[in-house]
Amino acid sequence: MTVTPLVVLDCDSTTIQDEVIELIxxxxxxxxxxxxVTERAMRGELDFSASLGERVATLAGTPESVFQExxxxxxxxxxxxxxxxxxxxxxxxxAVVSGGFHEVLDPLAKDLGLDFWRANRLELADGVLxxxxxxxxxxxxxxxxxxxxWAAESGIPLSATVAIGDGANDLEMMRVAxxxxxxxxxxxxxxxxxxxxxxxxSAAIPLLDQLTA
Numbered sequence: 001m002t003v004t005p006l007v008v009l010d011c012d013s014t015t016i017q018d019e020v021i022e023l024i025x026x027x028x029x030x031x032x033x034x035x036x037v038t039e040r041a042m043r044g045e046l047d048f049s050a051s052l053g054e055r056v057a058t059l060a061g062t063p064e065s066v067f068q069e070x071x072x073x074x075x076x077x078x079x080x081x082x083x084x085x086x087x088x089x090x091x092x093x094x095a096v097v098s099g100g101f102h103e104v105l106d107p108l109a110k111d112l113g114l115d116f117w118r119a120n121r122l123e124l125a126d127g128v129l130x131x132x133x134x135x136x137x138x139x140x141x142x143x144x145x146x147x148x149x150w151a152a153e154s155g156i157p158l159s160a161t162v163a164i165g166d167g168a169n170d171l172e173m174m175r176v177a178x179x180x181x182x183x184x185x186x187x188x189x190x191x192x193x194x195x196x197x198x199x200x201x202s203a204a205i206p207l208l209d210q211l212t213a
Contacts, residue, residue: 003211006156010165011098017075020100030058044168060131067103079202097146144172160211
């Protein structure tokens with residue numbers, strides 16, 4: 001029997017090859033500073049919410065035109081379109097939940113044909129970034145909550161869910177899902193994941209046949 005799956009992916013360094021905040025920081029001139037904080041957060045050495053605030057603060061004064069420029073530089077991860085097609089062929093849903101930003105995830109979601117997506121929002125004033133976010137921060141707990149909400153909304157049991165990510169803030173949603181997948185994961189993620197894959201997301205397609213209704 002074909003199971004209707006829900007696959008929830010992290011965005012940065014999973015769905016796409018880049019860290020969006022680092023692409024934005026290239027324009028703001030704070031790339032090295034932001035990258036160092038990102039790495040500490042992904043290793044689990046720094047609280048995600050605190051690290052997000054620290055990184056976003058460096059972007060203050062950057063014009064909102066940075067979003068289009070950033071999106072044009074985004075590189076899709078090999079296999080993402082094939083994975084999405086495989087899920088949709090089974091009648092399932094694909095979602096991306098990101099500690100990054102709606103301003104870049106929204107056009108990406110449209111391009112990929114995602115069913116659900118959620119991310120942080122950057123605050124703008126007079127056409128420039130203020131260095132703050134708006135609303136609740138999408139942290140590890142929020143990612144797990146999103147997976148549960150999307151499964152319930154879709155009528156898909158948790159036994160038919162897959163969560164794919166690379167960083168420490170993906171671990172909670174990976175624990176909620178039936179199969180937690182490390183993709184090019186940090187050591188802490190590889191240790192705790194059910195499955196580890198590298199380089200190409202189409203390697204996750206066979207996992208869909210291991211799910212149960």
